[in-house]
Amino acid sequence: MDKESPFSVGDVIKNRYELVKRISQGKFKETFYAVDPQIRQIALKIEKQYEEEQTGVCIEAAILKILAGSKHFPKFYEYGSHKNYKFLALELLGPNLIELVNYKKPYRFSLHSVLKFGIQAIEILHRLHSKGIVHRDVNSENFAVGNEPNTSGTFYLTDFSMCKKLNEVGGKITKPTTRGKFRGSLMYASLNSHKFIELGRHDDLISLFYILVEFFNGTLPWSGVTDVEEIKSVKEYxxxxxxxxxxPKQFLEIEQYISTLDYQTDPNYQFITSLLNQAAQENNINLNQPFEFEEEINEERKKIMVRHAKYNNKVKKIISDIDQEINKIRIQKNKDLNDRIEELEQEKQDQIDQLRDPQQLKVQVNVINILHKLKKKYQQQYIEEVEQGQNENQFQMMKIGSSKRFLKPNSRSLLFSPTSQSSGSIKQMNRFGSLSPTSFNQANSSGSFEIRQQSQSNGLQIARARSQSYKGSERAMSPINKQEKVYSPLSQTNDITQFPSNLGMDRQFSPIQIDESPDSQIPRVNTVQQFRNILGSLVDSQQDEDSTIKITHYTSISISFFCTFSYNINF
Known part of the structure; x- marks a missing residue:
């Protein structure tokens, strides 16, 4: 998105979506929290439409339509055009894993939360893979809980910009013969990605495995390392x-099992889930219990709802008293008191305006707002603990007096202040793929790298860079930090396939509009059916035996880089 974004809070997109708050902003795309005419809270992604280029939101819309009806993926609402931009309206989700682990100390998950999340995540990847799709960017920021009271303990997978269809020949999964390129984030990428091997389902699983280890230990051995080759070496060691x-010992079994898988092998997801359940049983963990953060969120929600009810009841009592006073005056039929009645009527209206409607309550009790409220509470608590500790230390030093011994404050009680950091030189590229002279480590001759800077949320801002050493037996006390750099591939010329002339470009698609209300007059258009209809004539004319549409995808990034890659969708 341009530096001077043409969109701001209060704008209405397509006469339908009012922008309430900017969530994130990149160079070519930004995301807003918005509401529709049904006062439904949504996430709205807006991306600049460039001539002859496919937008990222179009690809994501197509994938979400393929995944429609699945429990652990955001709902798709609408895809369309607004001026020279494409937009995608989808379900507004709650906080991601990074935000959930960092809202309070000890900045890591309990074994209960790790196992419970792991079981849900395995189910999510199973559903995605069952559609013949590999995510290729499984990381902690792409898992988020729902934003409603009944979904605060349900995880969803997001960001499908790096997804790719499994390679099928004659209905069988076949290992690609072409050399792959680096995909995903450095923190969680599998060794296959470092070795430029085409990623499969087992690579998604190993990325998830790294997340589970990090969120239990609080760190990974390569946390804070920026050199690509060094990270690869540490992962190998x-x-x-x-x-x-x-x-638990079951994690060793899981790692050993994943290491036996290859591109063609269909993973036994049930086996991995059974090992996580076994670890829970051996450690006397009840996985039917809610997440720790979920319990606290639910408790805070109850408090907010009680305060809301008490406030409205108080205002309603005032309104009732005003009504009684007005009735007494009218019974007297004294014209001299008409001015007093007008004053009371105005006072009554003012009180009615103070009543909080259900929509205000709904916004207050969504998971994002509750977690933000809890984080502020704990931050204030930690500050008070530091101040109290400092006062106690001063008192102890005064008692020590002439001994000249000084007591140091407990470093573990200090408040961790998250700040964004970045380090390491990078190889930059412009929107058309040309590289700047700045070197980035040692680029492999068969696979180049590009750094994609993720846009920061207006909410929690946590830095990924960490310098502490990894000790598997000691659970780190510092926050789990946000992945600041994500490496995405620089596609080569032979990896790009242009649109067939009779297929048409994205700008020619009709907007896909979906409204959940039963009396809606908005037409429901099936994206997959659109592709199938277009594909029918394409296959008839070209005799494409595997019925594959190859889409050139120009994905948006948050700093002045641009990358292209081809995305295959099979029907």
Whole structure:
């Protein structure tokens, strides 16, 4: 998105979506929190439409339509055009994993939360893979809980910009013969990605495995390392017991099983889930219990709802008293008191305006707002603890007096102040793929890198860079930090396939509009059916035996880089 965004809070997109708050902003795309005519809270992604280029929101819309009806994926509402921009309206989700782990100390998950999340995440990847799609960017920021009271303990997978269809030949999964490129984030990318091997379902699983280890230990051995080759070497060294010595033995079995898988092998998701359940049983963990953060969110929600009810009841009592006073005056039929009645009527209207409607309550009790409220509460608590500790230390030093011994404050009681950090030189590229002279480590001759800077949320801002050493037997006390750099591939010329002339470009698609209200007059258009209709004539004319549409995808990024890659959708 341009530096001077043409959109601001209060704007209405397509005479339908009012922008309430900007969530994130990149160079070519930004995301807003918005509401529709049904006062439904949504996330709205807006991306600049460039001539002859496919937008990222179009690809994401197509994937969400393929995944429609699945429990752990955001609902798709509408895709369309507004001026020279494409937009995608989808379900507004709650906080992601990074925000959930960092709202209070000890900045890590309990074994209960790790196992409970792991079981949900395995189910999510199973559903995605069952559609023949590999995510290729499984990381902690792409898992988020729902934003409603009944979904605060349900995780969703997001961001499908790097997804790719599994390679099928004659209905069978076949290992690609072409050399792959680096995909995903450095923190969680599998060794196959470092080795430029085409990623499959097992690579998504190993990325998830790294997340589980990090969120239990509070760090990974390569946390804070910026050199690509060094990260690869550390990942190769820290395997097995070296990585997992503080985790239940079932994690070693999971890692060993994943290491036996290859591109063609269909993973046994049930086996992995059974090992996580076994770890819970051996550690006397009841996985039917809600997440720890979920319990606290639910408790805070109850408090907000009680305060809301008490406030409205108080205002309603005032309104009732005003009505009684007005009735007494009218019974007297004294014209001299007409001015007093007008004053009371105005006072009554003022009180009615003070009543909080259900929509205000709905916004107050969504998970994002509740977690933000809890985080502020704990931050204030930690500050008070530091101040109290400092006062106690001063008192102790006064008592020590002439001994000249000084007591140091407990470093673990200090408040961690998250700040964005970045380090390491990078290889920059412009929107058309040309590289700047700045070197980035040692680019492999068969696979180049680009750094995509993720846009920061207006909510929690946590930095990924960490310098502490990894100790598997000691659970780190510092916050789990946000992945600041995500490496995405620089596609080569032979990796790009232009649109067939009779397929048409994205700008020619009719907007896809979906309204959940039963009396809506908005037409419901099926994206997959659109592709199938277009594909029918394409296959008839070109005799494409595997019925594959190859889409050139120009994805948006948050700093002045631009990358392209081809995305295949099979029907």
């Amino acid at each position: 820290y395997q097995g017991i070296k990585l997992l010595k503080s985790l």
